[in-house]
Amino acid sequence: MTDPGYFEQLYADSDDPWQLAExxxxxxxxxxxxAALPRVRYGRAFEPGCSIGVLTRLLAGHCDELVATDPVAKALESAQAxxxxxxxxFGRGRxxxxxxDGSFDLIVLSELLYYLSAPERLEVRAAAVRSLAPHGHLVLVHWRHPFEVATCTGDQAHAEMRVGDDLVAVVEHVETDFRLDVLAHA
Ligand SMILES: C[S@@+](CC[C@H](N)C(=O)[O-])C[C@H]1O[C@@H](n2cnc3c(N)ncnc32)[C@H](O)[C@@H]1O
Incomplete structure (x- = not known):
């Protein structure tokens, strides 16, 4: 996985390291x-790696309850504001x-999986399958190209999540730079 200190340093150097808000x-x-969410409204949702909360704020308008986590305290402070x-x-977590605990009607993994090791990605897949409600949606969004600290490309990460016959794609959107998939239980 990407060294946790890497993210601490990024947020120490910048309030918005990826210019997510800009x-x-x-x-x-x-x-x-x-727009890719198949439903207008979801019950309980989970967004790990929420960073400074830009996507979190948008998702919040579509959920009755949203759990958003990030390992970096400074990012979470911004997200809460x-x-x-x-x-x-919001909670601190990796x-x-x-x-x-519990089940989720919506799980959003956005620009996150390539910071995890291959075994961690497998564990995330298992946790997502286990906690996704019967009619829930698992959203994956990732940059497609290799970059220095990434353990894999977005394409590889999505392919790993789609291995097996327990999840099926209900939305597939591919651009030059990013890939967006929405998966559901088969
Ligand atoms: C590129 S940002 C993505 C932000 C947000 N998901 C989005 O798409 O706008 C990656 C975030 O993942 C967090 N992160 C890194 N490793 C993580 C892990 N193992 N679990 C949860 N979050 C992690 C970082 O601290 C950082 O805030």
Whole structure:
């Protein structure tokens, strides 16, 4: 996995290391992510790796309850300031170890899987399958190209999540730079 100190340092150096709140690329990707949700509204949702809460704020409008986690305290402080909503619960945590209990109608893994080791990605897959409600949706969104600290490409990460016949794709969107898949129980 990517060294946890890497993320601590990124947030120490910048309030928004990926310019998630600024870049048109990110905003458009978020718009497409929301548009890809097969349902208007979900019950309970989980967004690990929520960073400063830009996507969290958008997802919050579609969920009755949202659990959003990140390992970096500074990122979570920003996220909490961005998303001041009683139905959103922020917590410090790293997947796969800190996967919350209970089931989720929506799980969103956005720009996260390539920071995990291959065994961790397998564990995340197992946790997602286990905790996804019968009619729930698992959303995957990742940059497709290799980069320095990534353990795999987004294409590889999505392919791993789609191995097996227990999950099926209900949305597939591929662009030059990112891939967006929505999976459901078969
Ligand atoms: C590129 S940002 C993605 C932010 C957000 N998901 C989005 O798409 O806008 C990656 C975030 O994942 C967090 N992260 C890194 N490793 C993680 C892990 N094992 N579990 C949960 N979050 C992690 C980092 O701290 C960082 O905030």
């Amino acid at each position: 870049r048109h690329y990110e905003q458009r990707k978020y718009d497409l992510t929301l 961005t998303v001041d909503a009683p139905h959103v619960a 997947v796969p170890d800190d996967w919350p």
